[in-house]
Amino acid sequence: MGVDSTLVEALRRELGSDGVLDRRSQRVPYECDGLAFARQVPELVLLPRDTQQTAAAMRLLHEARVAIVPRGAGTGLSGGATPVEGGVTIGTGRMRSVLHIDALNRWARVQAGVVNADLGHACESHGLFYAPDPSSQKACTVGGNVGENSGGPHCFRYGNTSQHVLGLVIVTPQGEILDLSEPQVDPQGLDLVGLFTGSEGMLGIATEITVRLLPVPEVVETWVALFRSLDAACDATSDLIAARAEPSAIEILDKLTIEAVEQSVLRAGYPQDAEAVMLLELEGSEASVQANAAVIEPLLAVRGAFGLRRARASADRARLWAGRKGAYGAMGRIAPDLYVCDAVVPRRHLRALVRRTTEICSGKGLRIANVFHAGDGNLHPNISYDRRNPEELRRVLEAGDEMMRACIEAGGSLSGEHGIGLEKLSAMPWMFSSEDLAVMCRVREAWDPECRMNPGKLLPIRACMETRMRAPGAT
Amino acid sequence: MDNHSLVDYAKSLDCVHCGLCLNSCPTYRITGRESSSPRGRIHLMRSVAEGAIEPDDDFAEEMDFCLLCRNCESVCPSGVRYGAMMEHTRGALEERRQRPWTARLARSIGFGILRDRMALRVTARLARLAEGTGLARLVGAPALPRHAERVLLPTHMPAEGGELARVAMLEGCVMPELLGHVQRATAQVLQRAGCTVQISPMHVCCGSLHAHNGEVKAACELARATIEAYERLTDERGNPLPLIINSAGCGSHIKEFEHLFADDETMAVRARALSGRSFDLSQFLAREPFRSRLMQRLNPKASHQGPYAWDDPCHLCHGQGVRREPRELLQAAVGDGLVPLADPESCCGSAGIYSLLRPRDSQAVLQPRIEALRASGARTLVTSNPGCQMQWEAGIRTAQLDVSVSHLAEVLERASR
Amino acid sequence: MSTLHTAGRERVALLPRSAEELSELLARCRAEGRRVLAIGTGCALREDLLLQERDQIISTERMRGIIEYEPAEGVVTAWSGTRLSELRKTVEAGGHLLTPALPLETERTLGGVIAAGASGSDRLRHGPLRNHVLGVRVADGEGIITRSGGRLVKNVTGYDLPRLHTGARGSLGVIVEASLRLFPLPAVRNGWWLDAQSGAHACRVALQVRATRAQPLSMTALRLDNRWQLHVELAGHAAVIEDEERILRGISSSFQANEAGRTDLEQLMLRLRNQHHLSCQPARIEELVAQLEADPTTGDLLVDPGIATVRWTGARPVPEVPPLSGVQRALEQRIRKAIDPHGMFLRG
Ligand SMILES: Cc1cc2nc3c(=O)[nH]c(=O)nc-3n(C[C@H](O)[C@H](O)[C@H](O)COP(=O)(O)OP(=O)(O)OC[C@H]3O[C@@H](n4cnc5c(N)ncnc54)[C@H](O)[C@@H]3O)c2cc1C
Ligand SMILES: Cc1cc2nc3c(=O)[nH]c(=O)nc-3n(C[C@H](O)[C@H](O)[C@H](O)COP(=O)(O)OP(=O)(O)OC[C@H]3O[C@@H](n4cnc5c(N)ncnc54)[C@H](O)[C@@H]3O)c2cc1C
Ligand code: SF4
Ligand code: SF4
Helix, strand or coil: CCCCHHHHHHHHHHHCHHHEECCHHHHHHHCCCCCCCCCCCCCEEECCCCHHHHHHHHHHHHHCCCCEEEECCCCCCCCCCCCCCCCEEEECCCCCCEEEEECCCCEEEEECCCEHHHHHHHHHCCCEECCCCCCCCCCCEHHHHHHHCCCCCCHHHHCCHHHHEEEEEEECCCCCEEEECCCCCCCCCCCHHHHHCCCCCCCCEEEEEEEECEECCCEEEEEEEEECCHHHHHHHHHHHHHCCCCCCEEEEEEHHHHHHHHHCCCCCCCCCCCCEEEEEEEEECHHHHHHHHHHHHHHHHHCCCEEEEEECCHHHHHHHHHHHHCHHHHHCCCCCEEEECCEECCHHHHHHHHHHHHHHHHHCCCEEEEEEEHHHCEECEEEEECCCCHHHHHHHHHHHHHHHHHHHHCCCECCCCCCCCCCCHHHHHHHCCHHHHHHHHHHHHHHCCCCCECCCCCCCHHHHHHHHHHCCCCC | CCHHHHCCHHHHCCCCCCCCCHHHCHHHHHHCCHHHCHHHHHHHHHHHHCCCCCCCHHHHHHHHHCCCCCHHHHHCCCCCCHHHHHHHHHHHHHHHCCCCHHHHHHHHHHHHHCCCHHHHHHHHHHHHHHHHCCHHHHCCCCCCCCHHHCCCCCCEECCCCCCCEEEEECCCCCHHHHCHHHHHHHHHHHHHCCEEEEECCCCCCCCHHHHHCCCHHHHHHHHHHHHHHHHCCECCCCCECCEEECCHHHHHHHHCHHHHHCCCHHHHHHHHHHHHCEEEHHHHHCCCCHHHHHHHHCCCCCCCCCCEEECCCHHHHHHHCCCHHHHHHHHHHHHHHECCCCCCCCCCCCCCCHHHHCHHHHHHHHHHHHHHHHHHCCCEEEECCHHHHHHHHHHHHHHCCCCEEEEHHHHHHHHCC | CEEEEECCEEEEEECCCCHHHHHHHHHHHHHHCCCEEEECCCCCCCCCCCCCCCCEEEECCCCCCEEEEECCCCEEEEECCCEHHHHHHHHHHCCEECCCCCCCHHHCEHHHHHHHCCCCCCHHHHCCHHHCEEEEEEECCCCCEEEEECCCCCCCCCCCHHHHHCCCCCCCCEEEEEEEECEECCCEEEEEEEEECCHHHHHHHHHHHHCCCCCCCEEEEEEECCEEEEEEEEEECHHHHHHHHHHHHHHCCCCEECCCCCHHHHHHHHHHCCCEEEECCHHHHHHHHHHHHHCCCEEEEEEECCCCEEEEEECCCCCCCCCCCHHHHHHHHHHHHHHCCCCCECCC
């Protein structure tokens, strides 16, 4: 079986002709996501408009035994939305409606393709906001955020996406509709919503998402502090954590990033003579912002912070943040391609590991820029390269591996928010034993016995094979 | 011809595939299709250049579908020069395109007309005739204004209340035919701001529509003629006059003339000089001493029907990066009557002659903007590009909204009487 | 070994002292074809739990102690039998607040609390427990111990299995160790209360507080001996507390400082444990409480208005929850089978 004209016709009947893209020039742009070097042109791209259409399409694909890759905006950086050979990509690009906002009970229900920032705008007038704020929020979808359990600067205070998802409507790999959309205080039965969040599109497709909204704080203050060295900025972060200071975000940008940002349309007015910029946000009542400021300011001073600026007006704050949010793209001025690593380290080892990553890259003759969620210990070394140069790409990947190993040896993790996808597949065994992985494989197979959903991502094939052999009845 | 030359490959490498531009793109928002997004189109161009796909009809269709609104450029942190890339590809495609002879003839007549004042006038008359028979409605063309409005301006209009400066004003090709009153208002506002206004008797069209639609050769010729025409308008000391432009599309094009002369350094220098002294009307009026002079005359009470909403023309905000000035002027002219319009920097679907070439897509792009207008509660929509003005008028009529559309110059003119 | 009373019968529980011992016991149970009930101290088992003769109870009571606590990190990792009280003492000394706050913490084990998915009243500020379980190690029916999550505040590597174990009541395996996210220990902490005319009134006041900038640690309305009270716990920087006190008094002048601490509350919570409980949308809580208090058979009432949860004693039953959909039920069964292929673990 697989994708043939009968299947395409049947899909057209369900989704309409605009919902089924089979022409090559329409499929090629889907061949990669933000991890641009991993590529595979999908056999077909489907763009359902709602849950029913998604379910109808998934039933047909189930009968035809075709592999499926869910895709939001394709901003993922770990290859989660990279198509698989012979497979079909199902995009949420036409599921863009905010379905309901319950301002009193503080939740909203959206279609999976709603862009994170659009959800924010939709609840603004109610005095509410949606906390997870990936730097890609102007483009990435809430469905993609669920897929990756995405974070963002403010997740230091508010936690990743998973803490904000109250319910889901999921279409299973068999095309059944699993409606868990009613917001509940505690899950009834197993926490399937929690399990699905961060499962990288391997358990089904979320078509509707119920999210928790929070009241907009009375005061929000953004700080920019400058440091004479990246070490000092890292140390200041560790100090803040150790002192239990409570900003809502702690971000660091190094010199190379600052330069790139200042040359881009997102100029934030970061002074270019600093070696590192720290962005902090304080929020809450006037009293709590003041109290926090009193704790934080001297801690920064100890590490030699200078040029402290504070902004409260939303336009000024937005400008300071714009530079951070566009930093990745701005780095694109330096070389045609960018590789962003995403690893977590214990926050007390921040300085040592930021150093280590820099050493690894310079040892391989690579240019690295650091722009990261320091408060969570979430590093993002950005390596610029040119994917047309295979030798350079090889060095980039080697550097990526070495950096991940270093982080894991220090008690860290492979990913804080971008997910494993294709990119870190081979590193999974560094962090988990084959038994650990086998449990994950079995859980996946409980949803998708044929492993047709986003195959070849997150779980190394070997681990899955071992599971099969260990499965009851198999022995 | 090899496919590589279809694409400005070097520029395409600036794109890091981050996708941050997706949601700003009107054609992506209505279709949800990656191939109809800025990143998708760049990806297609790159794929053509690298030989991964053929530049077939599907490819050309995606290139044509783009509005060239350049919203994507405004949000791209990598500084991708999308507009220039697209003009390059469209030009190259047009060169090798096998259009049926009827379509070729229609295009050459259409783009030819724009260059010829007489032909423009005749066409406008014919179009009006067609409108009388309901034909124009059928093909979705915008309504043409009353005959009386189609007047050319005198070539010399003295400043009021003492001359602060002399300026050249771009009269344009379609503007005098379709929106003569806007041209008069523009000249009057400039006069009231202390400027003596000169019109070039020899200049007709800057060629922006040609460039956007792949007619590169014609675009170059027109650019050369434009540069020459305005080099001749000088002050007593022989310095060329600043050029004031009230059409965002023309302004953005003229400011980027340089791109057209990549192989001709002397012309490029002259193009740069013209760009350096070209201003959008709002940009110029926001500068001293003209600003103060105009402000003295503004009376927020006289004017159109409030509340007002400002719609940023794409070629003003994305093309020229002008955002603050028109808002400030409008605010001064109408006081607190200004209400916010959702997504003001999003394209209305006019996009030069796009609305004529692809009426259905153009309507689909306009639709959410009409809803935003409805939600804003405005009674007068203010913009500053002739195409946008006509596009909005047609959409408002269809949606049966009680909103009138004005050029910024008209509002300033009324408020400064 | 120790003994335990369930469903009126005395049962013997095995008490492994280490993960290795636990693995051995489990492997033996598996070989003998026995089902296993994992417990902590067994103080909060389901009342309708039915054990068969051959079922084996395994308690983690003796697997206790802190494995890692770095005050500079904000995460604590401990063996599952560690008492909540011990955890709290350790992390408070390091300047951290442990959530959930539960009554009788000397009796509660980390594993039991996680397995019960029990969030405390401080959930109002800090959110439900499932947000804070960063990682677990769990023993399966063959005694094999696997890990998911980690000891980091931010980590998305692999499926989020800790969330599956949180609230599974031991039905997916025995939790061996777990890591919890911690919060800054507030400089000042104090309680306020007011006498309310009715439950609905108490809820109304609480929802008013919720609509201000104040962020109490907890808010609890309770009816004890036919008197309604609303308790509000404040915690944070001194200046913030002062501000929040002003807000409370602005809402009602009858708010007063609670010198006596939370003893009433603890008593009531204990009495209401395992009683009827029901959650709803916050905007509906007032109505729900009004219905309950109007019912003459209702005894004690305990309400978390901010979390929209009510507990009560009395005849009024919990409205029937709609059964899980067929799709959900089937999926759950497959997941249980995936994690506990031999169906060895009982839901305690
Ligand atoms: C400039 C830039 C900055 C970034 N900053 C951050 C950041 O600060 N924090 C952060 O966490 N990430 C960040 N990212 C990564 C990326 O934006 C996030 O992972 C985002 O959540 C992906 O959303 P998307 O809509 O693009 O999803 P995609 O990339 O399309 O998909 C992501 C994964 O989710 C799956 N998926 C998508 N939709 C669904 C669905 N409806 N149901 C089930 N599975 C689905 C896909 O199969 C894939 O595995 C950044 C990326 C860029 C380019
Ligand atoms: C006032 C009050 C209200 C409560 N309300 C609720 C409520 O609404 N919902 C609720 O679920 N609980 C509720 N509880 C229960 C309580 O919070 C926890 O169950 C208790 O704290 C755990 O205590 P324990 O260590 O003795 O566990 P036990 O009582 O021994 O066990 C509790 C549950 O956890 C399982 N378990 C114990 N240890 C492990 C382990 N190591 N690995 C795997 N599973 C294990 C048991 O099988 C059992 O299902 C309430 C308690 C009180 C006092
Ligand atoms: S925002 Fe710029 S760099 Fe990013 S995908 Fe779009 S064009 Fe490319
Ligand atoms: S120019 Fe406008 S329509 Fe074209 S790709 Fe950019 S945003 Fe989209």
